[in-house]
Amino acid sequence: MENEQGISQVQEYNFEEQAFIEKRANNYLPNNLVVSHAKYGRIEQKIFEFFINQIDFEKSRDISSTTGLIIKIPLKYISKHIKYADLKTHSATLGAKPITIEEISVETKKEKFTHIFPFIKIEYNPDKGFLEFYTNPQISPYLFFLEKQYAKYKFENVLSFKSIYTTPMYRLLRMHIGQNRNMFVYSIEEIRKILGVDADKYTNLKDFKKYVIEPAKKELADSPYECINFEYESTGKKIRNVTHLTFTILDAVTISHREKEELTDALKKIADPDYLSRAASVILARDYNMTNHLMSKILLDGELLTKFVTLDIELNNGVHPKVKNRTAWILTCLNLVKKKSKI
DNA sequence: GGTTAGTGTCTTTTAACCGG
DNA sequence: CCGGTTAAAAGACACTAACC
Numbered sequence: 001m002e003n004e005q006g007i008s009q010v011q012e013y014n015f016e017e018q019a020f021i022e023k024r025a026n027n028y029l030p031n032n033l034v035v036s037h038a039k040y041g042r043i044e045q046k047i048f049e050f051f052i053n054q055i056d057f058e059k060s061r062d063i064s065s066t067t068g069l070i071i072k073i074p075l076k077y078i079s080k081h082i083k084y085a086d087l088k089t090h091s092a093t094l095g096a097k098p099i100t101i102e103e104i105s106v107e108t109k110k111e112k113f114t115h116i117f118p119f120i121k122i123e124y125n126p127d128k129g130f131l132e133f134y135t136n137p138q139i140s141p142y143l144f145f146l147e148k149q150y151a152k153y154k155f156e157n158v159l160s161f162k163s164i165y166t167t168p169m170y171r172l173l174r175m176h177i178g179q180n181r182n183m184f185v186y187s188i189e190e191i192r193k194i195l196g197v198d199a200d201k202y203t204n205l206k207d208f209k210k211y212v213i214e215p216a217k218k219e220l221a222d223s224p225y226e227c228i229n230f231e232y233e234s235t236g237k238k239i240r241n242v243t244h245l246t247f248t249i250l251d252a253v254t255i256s257h258r259e260k261e262e263l264t265d266a267l268k269k270i271a272d273p274d275y276l277s278r279a280a281s282v283i284l285a286r287d288y289n290m291t292n293h294l295m296s297k298i299l300l301d302g303e304l305l306t307k308f309v310t311l312d313i314e315l316n317n318g319v320h321p322k323v324k325n326r327t328a329w330i331l332t333c334l335n336l337v338k339k340k341s342k343i
Numbered sequence: 344g345g346t347t348a349g350t351g352t353c354t355t356t357t358a359a360c361c362g363g
Numbered sequence: 364c365c366g367g368t369t370a371a372a373a374g375a376c377a378c379t380a381a382c383c
Contacts, residue, residue, distance in 0.1 A: 162382090
């Protein structure tokens with residue numbers, strides 16, 4: 001009955017059991033998982049969000065890839081939203097589907113992917129009174145990758161959606177809002193993958209807009225929990241060869257200011273220049289290859305520093321997929337490239 | 344079990360392209 | 364500059380699965 005936190009051993013893996021926390025309003029998902037690719041149905045999405053809702057990131061931040069989580073949801077909470085028969089079939093298909101994470105390798109600069117199955121066991125047991133998720137320990141590094149930021153979004157909102165494309169779109173928008181960005185561009189191919197659209201579906205852009213983006217847009221605009229309005233337009237040549245979609249979040253500023261936590265958090269970081277420069281110096285040393293002179297120049301100049309941090313976050317989240325050499329690119333953006341003709 | 348939103352397929356319209 | 368060609372976009376409509 002009591003949900004004590006404890007360690008139990010199954011096969012060669014450890015599991016950390018997390019106690020159920022009632023009424024958690026927000027779900028947090030690492031940005032690398034926001035832009036990962038998984039084709040979930042509506043019910044699978046709901047089950048997955050119930051799982052995400054209960055992850056205690058603070059408690060488990062040092063978890064390793066040999067330790068999985070046990071997440072328990074009291075049956076009375078989940079039965080309000082998902083019927084037993086649906087839960088039974090769709091939790092099985094959820095467990096069978098991998099999440100695909102695509103990245104650009106730091107060393108070889110080539111594309112790479114990881115298919116990962118998030119759960120090794122999902123158990124429904126009325127005697128215990130819980131739906132239990134046993135995560136694949138291999139997913140722990142992705143769930144708890146602290147260098148990346150998290151998208152924060154409302155759990156109730158996700159449960160209320162009808163279209164399967166609204167949830168991933170909502171998480172994507174929240175990710176960008178969380179980074180104070182109100183405009184972003186994705187290739188058709190990429191946005192299709194993020195939203196989990198099958199390759200053979202909506203091959204016409206018109207159908208893609210009509211049945212994927214428009215329903216998501218409408219639902220988000222009408223949401224009683226948190227409405228987000230966004231526009232999008234085709235980028236590239238008109239009519240033929242539309243390659244990218246440019247999204248603009250209309251009231252991103254209002255949204256981020258409405259949330260007190262985010263606002264005070266942001267203010268704290270701006271007011272504390274040490275926080276920013278400490279974080280930046282770690283990133284500079286680890287991910288970039290430049291002279292100490294250039295590094296200190298960035299760290300000591302407030303304007304350069306904030307610009308650097310913004311660009312670095314964008315790089316980490318695939319906003320500039322074509323960049324091969326981070327150092328050279330970012331130095332050019334910061335106007336720090338030596339020009340021989342001058343001086 | 345009825346209603347509605349989502350999906351598949353076929354037809355029509357549109358505008359970029361291209362050769363003269 | 365024009366008009367035919369072509370592929371994408373838009374429209375029409377029937378079917379189907381999900382939801383209440």
